[in-house]
Amino acid sequence: MSIHIDPDASEAQLYSDLPSPLILPPSELLENYEPNVLAPLVRCSKLPFRHLTSLYETHITHTPMMLAEEFSRAQIARVSDFSTSSDERGVYWMTPCSGKGKGKEVIRVNHPEDYHSTSYEKCSITYHKSPSSSSSRYERLPPNPTPPNRDSQLVKGVLMAQFASPNPTSLADAAELISPFVDGIDLNCGCPQRWAYNEGIGCALLRKPELVRDMVKTVKGRMGWNWPVSIKIRVDPDPQQTVTLIQNALSVGISHLSIHGRTRHQASTDPVNLDGIKFAVETVNGQVPCTGNGDIWTYEDVINMRNKTGVKGVMAARGLLANPALFANYSSTPSHAATQFISLSTSYGLIFPLFHRHMAYMLESQFSRPEKVWFNSLSSSVSAIDWLEGRGLDWRSQRDTVWDARRGRGTVEHVHI
Ligand SMILES: Cc1cc2nc3c(=O)[nH]c(=O)nc-3n(C[C@H](O)[C@H](O)[C@H](O)COP(=O)(O)O)c2cc1C
Numbered sequence: 001m002s003i004h005i006d007p008d009a010s011e012a013q014l015y016s017d018l019p020s021p022l023i024l025p026p027s028e029l030l031e032n033y034e035p036n037v038l039a040p041l042v043r044c045s046k047l048p049f050r051h052l053t054s055l056y057e058t059h060i061t062h063t064p065m066m067l068a069e070e071f072s073r074a075q076i077a078r079v080s081d082f083s084t085s086s087d088e089r090g091v092y093w094m095t096p097c098s099g100k101g102k103g104k105e106v107i108r109v110n111h112p113e114d115y116h117s118t119s120y121e122k123c124s125i126t127y128h129k130s131p132s133s134s135s136s137r138y139e140r141l142p143p144n145p146t147p148p149n150r151d152s153q154l155v156k157g158v159l160m161a162q163f164a165s166p167n168p169t170s171l172a173d174a175a176e177l178i179s180p181f182v183d184g185i186d187l188n189c190g191c192p193q194r195w196a197y198n199e200g201i202g203c204a205l206l207r208k209p210e211l212v213r214d215m216v217k218t219v220k221g222r223m224g225w226n227w228p229v230s231i232k233i234r235v236d237p238d239p240q241q242t243v244t245l246i247q248n249a250l251s252v253g254i255s256h257l258s259i260h261g262r263t264r265h266q267a268s269t270d271p272v273n274l275d276g277i278k279f280a281v282e283t284v285n286g287q288v289p290c291t292g293n294g295d296i297w298t299y300e301d302v303i304n305m306r307n308k309t310g311v312k313g314v315m316a317a318r319g320l321l322a323n324p325a326l327f328a329n330y331s332s333t334p335s336h337a338a339t340q341f342i343s344l345s346t347s348y349g350l351i352f353p354l355f356h357r358h359m360a361y362m363l364e365s366q367f368s369r370p371e372k373v374w375f376n377s378l379s380s381s382v383s384a385i386d387w388l389e390g391r392g393l394d395w396r397s398q399r400d401t402v403w404d405a406r407r408g409r410g411t412v413e414h415v416h417i
Pocket of ligand 1: 039040041042043044063064065162188189190191232260268293294295296315316317318319
């Protein structure tokens, strides 16, 4: 793609001249562009936080783990577990990895507006439609109107829904219901909690390779062979178990693999096992792209994960909770990320306990001990925002930076409308 830049053009003109972004399936984004990934996070990777991280070079986001059976059976579960918006995926300038062919454009039908207008109302999924989306199909803009280099291409981000299931039919039902809103599903094979293990989901699947195979195969049978289904696993103390699991998953066409470099019994305080991730990547042997996960706290960790393990994607969980701008190479949460989160939570709606928890994660390292105690005692979003403003967070003057939130320009310190 060559972009001619008119030196006299205004910024608005430069944006209006942009080509449509490439819309790629997750495997192709991973294979060709080495994206950054927001991990699935129960309660935390809901729409406002996904949208926030997408403003800061997080190219693939995941929903929290949802129980496939509940999701497919109960309207109330769909309403409480999932919402999305026409704006949540970012648009990025990305440079294809060296030696790789440039990603080919694959326009897929996965957008609610491609479907019958009321299909999402019928299945009770909350879909926030941006006021601008009637005029343009691709309303999100990249942070900058000009490409950073000649090879850069405009690429749209990807949203994956994560499900937990012990049952192929429930997983296929959930996949079918959510398919107009996401770019694929991920099967959780890593949740270590005892209740999950006892239900036969999460970590219990690490040693049930045939069941994992059957679940992926059933979803593919329902959705089509090319419809993206990935799995997220943990490393196993017995490497042969990892080999068997991966071989079974590859045999039914998983689109990609995410590997958390800790075993089922390891605490998150244990250091991540990069050799274990590398072993899984070598087992996959280039058949599908892999994402590495564990202990990504700084941009150096991102580079180290790629160099030491051979993964294409790098996934962060706690690092992004603490600093949603981590992948944009900020060393701690910038104030514009905190203000954007307040705006996003207010416009999409987020219950106070979750809003409060996110703000605490993001800003805790900047609070003194008495401030932490005081912040933890607050009991409403209004009181939390007032308190943060009293501490110098300039939310009100930045709250209407819709344009900014649309294009994900996270580097603007002060915007006065
Ligand atoms: C609050 C929280 C919620 C999580 N929820 C999920 C989940 O829904 N699905 C999942 O596969 N892993 C979940 N995890 C695990 C993370 O996705 C990730 O694998 C793990 O935290 C390791 O990454 P990190 O070292 O970057 O934190 C969760 C972790 C945390 C801290």
